[in-house]
Amino acid sequence: MKNEASIQVKAAAAVDKKAALGEDIDFSAFTNKSTEKAYLTDLNQLSDEQQADLAGIGIEVKEEARAATYMQLDHSIVHCNTVNKDVEMLDIEDALKKYSWLSEYWWQAVEPDVDKYAARTALQQNHGYFIRVKAGAKINYPVQTCMYIGQAGVVQNVHNVIIVEEGAELHVITGCATDPKVDKGMHIGISEYYVKKGGKLTFTMIHRWGDGVAVRPRTGVIVEEEGLYISNYICMHSVHDLQMYPTTRLVGKGAVSRINSILVAPPGSHMDVGGRAILEAPETKAEIIARTLSTGGVVINRGHLLGQAADSKAHLECHGLLLSDKGIIHAVPELEARTANAELSHEAAVGKIAPEEIEYLMARGLNEEEAVATIVRGFLNVNIEGLPDALMKEIDSAIQEFSLA
Amino acid sequence: MLKLENLSVAVNGRQILHDVNLHIKPGEVHVLFGPNGTGKSTLIGAIMGFARYKITDGKIYFNGQEITNLSVDERARRGLGVMIQRPPTLRGLSVREIVHICGKNDVDVELLADKTNMLEFLDRGVNDGFSGGEIKRSELLQLMAQQPDLLMLDEPESGVDIENIAVVGEAANYILERGSKKKGKSIKKCRTNRHKSGLIITHTGHILEYVPADMAHVMYNGTLSCSGNPQEMLSCIHQKGYEECINCAE
Structure with a gap:
């Protein structure tokens, strides 16, 4: 690849570079050695427990109503199957060999030397997926991808690229999880998504990592003229330390991004999750909406809107609900206008459930626990298009579980 | 149905109610007048x-x-129902959902929404951006x-335009089971069949034209x-204000 050398040089210089945000993770506590896992012709070859785990993060094990499926277990691609011919899905390493033009996208939305996590992935990457939708193709069913940690102590370093060509439409559901038997691991994921002119990408990501897992995704999205990027991020289960701050650049006139996050932090969890939207072109629009809930864990919810072009418009909303005195919710909304014509706004509220709301529902016949559960469910009810039923049930039961805790 | 015996109530450590006695029998609707903050x-x-x-x-005795x-919630289950003046906003909970909660999932939401001009609000968050009348x-x-047995309404007509006061009144009558005028029944029989009761706070008395x-x-x-x-008390208050009441209280 034509710029491979410069990427390697940059990355090599950043192997010890601490990230701007989040606790510094010591790689020596993990291993990069992973045994090669056997390819699965069918996901039903997974254990019943693993299949149930996958359903809970939005993955259809039977692959019904799915355009393509990718599953990576530790460092091995264990399943890669495309049903819809308008979708191309490959191991990213194969895609790089197949398409020389991919270098135009490789490490263009995320810098390889942004921090030590990106640098590590640039230097010792373990696969990742490449998804491309041909111009004008509207893919009816979602493409599903799964990143799974199955071996204790392993670090997963993946690099994914999605390209939605002009006028194409795609929904990707990504479920990330750790085997319930595994108590420790680390996931680093570099994701670069490109939405071309008039294209639409809906990206729904569900995380279910576990108490001993550190997670450092690094995501960059570039949206061209009249393109639309919708991101739904759901993390409702315990995670030891998660820090991510995806950046969306709206580079074409009229480009739009909508970023929704639902975070639930149980005791012991540390989530530093944010998002930045850079409105670089005229008439671009961005929206970042987060609902965060702590039942005892720490949530730092960041958001940054940067209005650089005329008639750009963006709104940031972070609402946090604290269900335990031991939890912390720290909302950090930032608005930055660099042109007089940018219209940026934000709305943030953090607190506990108002007793009046609980009594209001009790006066309608619900007991206190039911009233709290109803309020929490309503609070987290950000309308998300196209979520699979199994996932909706999972979300419902998680809400029930947390609100009753 | 409701009996208060020597009820005294404090809010934030300040005594607000002193020795209140009240008896509302089954089928009776009582109104409560009085100046603000009383x-x-x-x-x-x-x-x-x-x-x-x-x-x-x-x-407090009930039934x-x-x-x-x-x-x-135990009081609600026993048949008390209340409309407070400023209910909270519950954004993620739709009106449709809360009506199902109220009706224990055995209710024709659309039919009731039609009666209250609320059809187009069913999928909105409860009280989210609602006007006074919509609330x-x-x-x-x-x-x-x-369907409470005792309906308590705190100023049902405040913030409601004239057109909607009729809707509010009809809804209250529906709950109090006073709307159905069945043929062939004497007034006395209609009265003795009533068992739903009401306690209504009103400043203007407009609601009394309907209920x-x-x-x-x-x-x-x-x-x-x-x-x-x-009616007599209302016209007296209109004529003389609450000054007469001060005399009574003294």
Whole structure:
């Protein structure tokens, strides 16, 4: 690849570079050695427990109503199957060999030397997926991808690229999880998504990592003229330390991004999750909406809107609900206008459930626990298009579980 | 149906109600007049059991059983229903969902919403951006599904335009089962068949044009200073203001 050398040089210089945000993770506590896992012709070859785990993060094990499926277990691609011919899905390493033009996208939305996590992935990457939708193709069913940690102590370093060509439409559901038997691991994921002119990408990501897992995704999205990027991020289960701050650049006139996050932090969890939207072109629009809930864990919810072009418009909303005195919710909304014509706004509220709301529902016949559960469910009810039923049930039961805790 | 015995209530450590006695029989609707800040809303809040209203003395009986120390939801289950003046906004919960909650999932939501002009609000968050009149209609829609035996309304006509006062009144009558005028039944028989009761706080008395009341009380400085015929008392208050009540209370 034509710029491979410069990427390697940059990355090599950043192997010890601490990230701007989040606790510094010591790689020596993990291993990069992973045994090669056997390819699965069918996901039903997974254990019943693993299949149930996958359903809970939005993955259809039977692959019904799915355009393509990718599953990576530790460092091995264990399943890669495309049903819809308008979708191309490959191991990213194969895609790089197949398409020389991919270098135009490789490490263009995320810098390889942004921090030590990106640098590590640039230097010792373990696969990742490449998804491309041909111009004008509207893919009816979602493409599903799964990143799974199955071996204790392993670090997963993946690099994914999605390209939605002009006028194409795609929904990707990504479920990330750790085997319930595994108590420790680390996931680093570099994701670069490109939405071309008039294209639409809906990206729904569900995380279910576990108490001993550190997670450092690094995501960059570039949206061209009249393109639309919708991101739904759901993390409702315990995670030891998660820090991510995806950046969306709206580079074409009229480009739009909508970023929704639902975070639930149980005791012991540390989530530093944010998002930045850079409105670089005229008439671009961005929206970042987060609902965060702590039942005892720490949530730092960041958001940054940067209005650089005329008639750009963006709104940031972070609402946090604290269900335990031991939890912390720290909302950090930032608005930055660099042109007089940018219209940026934000709305943030953090607190506990108002007793009046609980009594209001009790006066309608619900007991206190039911009233709290109803309020929490309503609070987290950000309308998300196209979520699979199994996932909706999972979300419902998680809400029930947390609100009753 | 509802009996208050020597009820005294404090809010944030300040005594608001003193020694209130009230008896509402099955089928009766009582109205409560009184100047602002005199304790009318406190009375309804205390009957419903809201936490900020601390009962410092006295007892509340409902259908013959003492409910003074019961939780809000237990009172609701026993048949108390309330419309407070400023209900909270519940953004992620739709009106449709809360009506189902009120009706224990056995209710024709669309039919009731039609009666309260709330059809187009069913999928909006409860009280989210609602006008004063919309809040009242939403509350009554919920209460129609809840079907309480004792309906307590705190200023049902405030913030409601003239056109909608009729809707509010009809909804209240529906809950009180006073709307159906069956042929062949004597007035006496209609009255004896009634078993739903009401307690309505009103400043203007407009609601009385739609919901006939059996008894009126004036609350002044936290006590029920006098009671009597609703229309007579209303016209007296219109003519002489509450000054007469001060005399009564003294």
